[in-house]
Amino acid sequence: MTDTDRPATGLRPTRQRLAITAALQASVDFQSAQEVHDAVRQNGEKVGLATVYRTLQAMADAGEVDVRHSPAGEATYRRCSTSHHHHLVCRSCGRTVEITGSAVEKWAHAVADEHGFTEVAHTVELVGLCAECSRQQQARTS
Amino acid sequence: MTDTDRPATGLRPTRQRLAITAALQASVDFQSAQEVHDAVRQNGEKVGLATVYRTLQAMADAGEVDVRHSPAGEATYRRCSTSHHHHLVCRSCGRTVEITGSAVEKWAHAVADEHGFTEVAHTVELVGLCAECSRQQQARTS
DNA sequence: GCCGGGATGGGAATCACTCTCAATCTACCG
DNA sequence: CGGTAGATTGAGAGTGATTCCCATCCCGGC
Numbered sequence: 001m002t003d004t005d006r007p008a009t010g011l012r013p014t015r016q017r018l019a020i021t022a023a024l025q026a027s028v029d030f031q032s033a034q035e036v037h038d039a040v041r042q043n044g045e046k047v048g049l050a051t052v053y054r055t056l057q058a059m060a061d062a063g064e065v066d067v068r069h070s071p072a073g074e075a076t077y078r079r080c081s082t083s084h085h086h087h088l089v090c091r092s093c094g095r096t097v098e099i100t101g102s103a104v105e106k107w108a109h110a111v112a113d114e115h116g117f118t119e120v121a122h123t124v125e126l127v128g129l130c131a132e133c134s135r136q137q138q139a140r141t142s
Numbered sequence: 143m144t145d146t147d148r149p150a151t152g153l154r155p156t157r158q159r160l161a162i163t164a165a166l167q168a169s170v171d172f173q174s175a176q177e178v179h180d181a182v183r184q185n186g187e188k189v190g191l192a193t194v195y196r197t198l199q200a201m202a203d204a205g206e207v208d209v210r211h212s213p214a215g216e217a218t219y220r221r222c223s224t225s226h227h228h229h230l231v232c233r234s235c236g237r238t239v240e241i242t243g244s245a246v247e248k249w250a251h252a253v254a255d256e257h258g259f260t261e262v263a264h265t266v267e268l269v270g271l272c273a274e275c276s277r278q279q280q281a282r283t284s
Numbered sequence: 285g286c287c288g289g290g291a292t293g294g295g296a297a298t299c300a301c302t303c304t305c306a307a308t309c310t311a312c313c314g
Numbered sequence: 315c316g317g318t319a320g321a322t323t324g325a326g327a328g329t330g331a332t333t334c335c336c337a338t339c340c341c342g343g344c
Binding site: 285286287288289290291292293294295296297298299300301302303304305306307308309310311312313314 | 315316317318319320321322323324325326327328329330331332333334335336337338339340341342343344
């Protein structure tokens with residue numbers, strides 16, 4: 001068992017893995033495993049669902065992709081290190097706003113550093129009521 | 143129908159709901175629905191799993207609890223507004239450090255405000271390698 | 285070209301969660 | 315105080331995502 005510690009290229013570059021990587025690169029947004037699977041198929045490659053899950057997980061482990069859980073309970077993946085941003089989600093209507101905040105990035109790094117942690121990734125999720133839903137709710141509560 | 147402070151759809155304070163609320167109040171940490179279910183039972187109340195899920199969801203909707211998705215894919219719940227803190231988790235050994243950061247809280251509020259969102263809750267998760275695991279990893283890569 | 289071990293894939297298994305629907309309970313009315 | 319409407323409950327089936335199993339396949343080295 002050779003240890004597979006090498007960052008990006010540690011995994012064997014099989015046709016399937018390349019296809020999955022390509023599918024991820026093709027989108028800027030978070031995609032569920034199933035979506036990735038579909039995308040790969042539409043590119044003409046045939047890859048098993050199990051393989052998609054496995055590969056995605058391996059990549060997440062290696063820090064090559066970010067994982068996130070959608071409210072629907074699906075895990076979604078996005079290639080790392082590209083226009084890093086967070087989401088502000090309305091808990092009522094699901095509306096989503098993308099936000100970037102260098103403030104948080106800095107804070108995350110500082111905190112991690114303080115505790116001796118390295119290679120830190122972070123997930124920030126803001127959930128609230130968007131302006132419209134707030135209004136509606138107020139009207140209902142009166 | 144002059145109900146003054148009851149949440150929108152008028153939740154009835156049934157035995158089951160009170161039991162669930164109590165179970166939530168009893169813990170400071172995030173609990174999965176199943177854990178809440180167990181806790182309720184250990185308190186001597188008999189409540190159906192479906193009811194737990196329904197109630198938890200209703201409470202989340204009403205903003206009375208925070209929801210969060212554990213990496214394991216379970217939804218976990220925590221009563222709102224009590225000793226709010228975040229976690230710094232080691233992705234290798236699972237070690238966890240609790241952190242508080244008023245900086246993030248402020249940022250979250252500011253951003254939410256900026257976009258007209260109200261009643262904003264936030265989840266922040268930092269994942270990295272703790273000092274020890276960093277060291278081991280380095281040793282292994284050589 | 286041949287070998288060894290990691291990688292693959294299809295389908296069954298698992299797990300968290302939701303739905304269905306009849307029985308039950310609550311609040312409130314007369 | 316009994317009656318009624320409608321909210322609530324719970325057991326189990328259903329759903330959908332993800333993982334497991336294992337025989338087969340392929341990559342990379344020799």
